[in-house]
Amino acid sequence: MKNRALKEIKVLLVEDEENLARLLKEAIGDNFHSFIVATDGVEGVEFFKKIKPDIVITDIMMPRLSGLDMAKEIKQISPKTPIIILSAFSEKEKLFSAIDIGINKYFLKPFDPDEVLEYIESITPKIGKKTIKLGEGFVFNKGTNSLYKNERYVALSKNEAKFLALLLEGKNRVVDDIEIKESLWGEDVSDERVRTFIRRFRAKISKKLIKNVKGVGYQLSFNES
Secondary structure (H helix, E strand, O other): OOOHHHHHOEEEEEOOOHHHHHHHHHHHHHHOOEEEEEOOHHHHHHHHHHHOOOEEEEEOOOOOOOHHHHHHHHHHHOOOOOEEEEEOHHHHHHHHHHHHHOOOEEEEOOOOHHHHHHHHHHHHHHOOOOEEEOOOOEEEEOOOOEEEEOOEEEOOOHHHHHHHHHHOOOOOOOEOHHHHHHHHOOOOOOHHHHHHHHHHHHHHOOOOOEEEEOOOEEEEOOOOO
């Protein structure tokens, strides 16, 4: 069974060997929200700025800009984005430089694509700069709109994810019915529909996580109690 949390993840692969890039994309690409391929370091930086991937996989030796030099630029833009290096054995000495840059993992060629997938699965709950700890052991990633309970993925509907993101736009923010209707449905639905949605959502996750501020609206709890 596929890990549903991976479907929230955007991957950028930077690899100038066309056959290897195609092999890796065909082997594991369908597991993710998107799996974009760049052919060198310059293109990799351009794609990174454009698509804002959650994780980067890169070769070392590439034309125009090496994988390590590209990784330096990416780490300056987004220090927390995980970067995986694909390295030939002859490039092993270059991996000492990778430690200083902050590379998260490296795989020596030839490698097993399933091992790369397993590693990404292992760090999925921690991916993203916008991870926010909530009460009751919940963690919400605003970058991927995904929720975890004690590091286990919690499947959310599109509106449930939107609702959590709305509550998280400000600490201790209270959201009223009007804003919920506009953000989730884009139209003036009935008050009963809003109440039914929230009641079912609270039953699904935790009644303590979303507080009803009487006469005002709804608010997230950040307390562990």
